[in-house]
Amino acid sequence: MTEKGSYGFHTQVIHAAQSPEDWQGATLVPIFQTASHLHPTAENLGQAFAGKRTDHIYMRLTNPTNRILEEKLCVLEGGRGALVMSSGMAAITNACLALLRAGDEFVTGNSLFMSTYLLFTDIFKKFDIIARLVDPTDTKAIEEAINSKTRFVYLETIGNPKMDIPDIARVATIAHQHGVPLLVDNTLATPYLCRPLELGADVVIHSTTKYLSGHGDVVGGVVIDGGSFDWNKERFTDFEAFIERKGRLAFLDKVWREHHINFGTTQAPIHSYLTMIGLDTLALRMERHTFNALEVARYLRERPEVVWVNYPGLEDHPFHTIAKKEFGGKGFGGVLTFGLKDQEACFRFINNLKLIYNLANLGDCKTLVIHPYSSQYVSFDESSREKLSITPDMIRLSIGIEAVEDICKDLGQALDSLPK
Numbered sequence: 001m002t003e004k005g006s007y008g009f010h011t012q013v014i015h016a017a018q019s020p021e022d023w024q025g026a027t028l029v030p031i032f033q034t035a036s037h038l039h040p041t042a043e044n045l046g047q048a049f050a051g052k053r054t055d056h057i058y059m060r061l062t063n064p065t066n067r068i069l070e071e072k073l074c075v076l077e078g079g080r081g082a083l084v085m086s087s088g089m090a091a092i093t094n095a096c097l098a099l100l101r102a103g104d105e106f107v108t109g110n111s112l113f114m115s116t117y118l119l120f121t122d123i124f125k126k127f128d129i130i131a132r133l134v135d136p137t138d139t140k141a142i143e144e145a146i147n148s149k150t151r152f153v154y155l156e157t158i159g160n161p162k163m164d165i166p167d168i169a170r171v172a173t174i175a176h177q178h179g180v181p182l183l184v185d186n187t188l189a190t191p192y193l194c195r196p197l198e199l200g201a202d203v204v205i206h207s208t209t210k211y212l213s214g215h216g217d218v219v220g221g222v223v224i225d226g227g228s229f230d231w232n233k234e235r236f237t238d239f240e241a242f243i244e245r246k247g248r249l250a251f252l253d254k255v256w257r258e259h260h261i262n263f264g265t266t267q268a269p270i271h272s273y274l275t276m277i278g279l280d281t282l283a284l285r286m287e288r289h290t291f292n293a294l295e296v297a298r299y300l301r302e303r304p305e306v307v308w309v310n311y312p313g314l315e316d317h318p319f320h321t322i323a324k325k326e327f328g329g330k331g332f333g334g335v336l337t338f339g340l341k342d343q344e345a346c347f348r349f350i351n352n353l354k355l356i357y358n359l360a361n362l363g364d365c366k367t368l369v370i371h372p373y374s375s376q377y378v379s380f381d382e383s384s385r386e387k388l389s390i391t392p393d394m395i396r397l398s399i400g401i402e403a404v405e406d407i408c409k410d411l412g413q414a415l416d417s418l419p420k
């Protein structure tokens with residue numbers, strides 16, 4: 001990859017980790033749909049199990065199709081190693097558990113993706129692990145929440161659906177000053193907008209279900225290890241064996257050896273294959289998603305039925321400046337929220353849409369709508385919903401790559417249907 005390393009992002013999304021010469025000339029990686037791999041001798045299989053050979057053994061451990069996607073995503077995020085998994089939640093669970101033991105703590109932004117929020121607050125609590133939830137844009141609060149039991153700091157590049165954007169570089173500096181790594185869920189920004197490892201983060205996680213695959217056809221996740229964190233002996237006593245084995249990739253080895261292969265969070269190779277087809281157009285799609293989202297935000301703002309619009313691309317948005325800096329002027333993502341009069345108006349609006357799909361997903365090339373309060377967050381108590389800024393008047397849009405005039409036209413006719 002050294003030679004290809006100089007290519008631009010638009011080229012890398014297509015050509016990174018391509019090796020048709022190894023695939024009998026095929027330009028798409030073959031789908032290795034096999035549970036196990038044949039070994040020529042008993043000695044050979046023994047050496048593979050002992051880690052002395054890198055041959056594939058069994059799909060739950062590794063798979064050649066998955067390996068190519070791992071290499072591609074590693075290049076795109078500027079990481080040192082990557083592991084794809086069966087879902088974004090599998091990636092988050094495995095990455096966090098590799099760092100946590102009973103009695104440990106970690107510091108995390110409070111505007112988390114719904115399942116991440118439940119995992120951190122409800123599930124981890126059962127194992128005596130404490131998540132300290134703070135405003136991710138308040139670096140002082142993050143620093144104050146770190147103590148001797150803290151094992152890592154966790155952020156999302158763009159809070160969903162709150163649309164808050166932390167200063168990753170500053171938080172990375174603070175985390176490192178206290179001897180802990182920074183993990184970033186970069187799902188909403190993608191490496192097209194933001195490369196957290198370059199800003200100082202140590203681990204990047206994605207739900208590849210969203211923009212990376214881009215077509216609503218798969219569920220998948222990835223953990224990418226920057227390989228730069230110093231797993232100091234004082235705090236990370238349990239890392240010694242992994243450092244000995246894999247050096248700079250000790251963390252990823254721990255994720256793989258302790259959790260991924262034993263929890264069985266394997267990605268089906270067909271999902272990796274479909275994700276790679278989607279990846280080819282990631283840069284193009286992100287250009288269009290971000291362009292369309294800004295146009296839609298501006299359009300909605302002009303509509304009298306719309307009470308508020310929350311999109312970081314709007315100049316008066318509280319996180320506009322940091323987003324501009326962190327995303328290098330390439331845009332502000334494809335997700336936005338806006339408010340109507342009340343829940344009844346939201347339902348009427350959604351039910352009148354003709355082009356836009358009402359479903360639970362984001363990052364699809366089709367424009368998607370959801371009323372989070374009554375769907376994803378229906379089981380949350382009122383105070384949790386309030387903390388997450390999930391209000392009954394809120395609609396979330398994931399803007400697709402259709403003609404923006406058609407998206408606005410559909411939104412417009414559904415707004416027209418509301419009582420004046």
Ligand SMILES: *Cc1c(COP(=O)(O)O)cnc(C)c1O
Pocket residue numbers: 087088089090113115116156160185187188206207208209210219220221
């Ligand atoms: C969707 C999503 C996840 C979870 O990913 P799945 O692939 O659905 O398991 C995690 N984080 C963010 C920010 C997401 O949008």
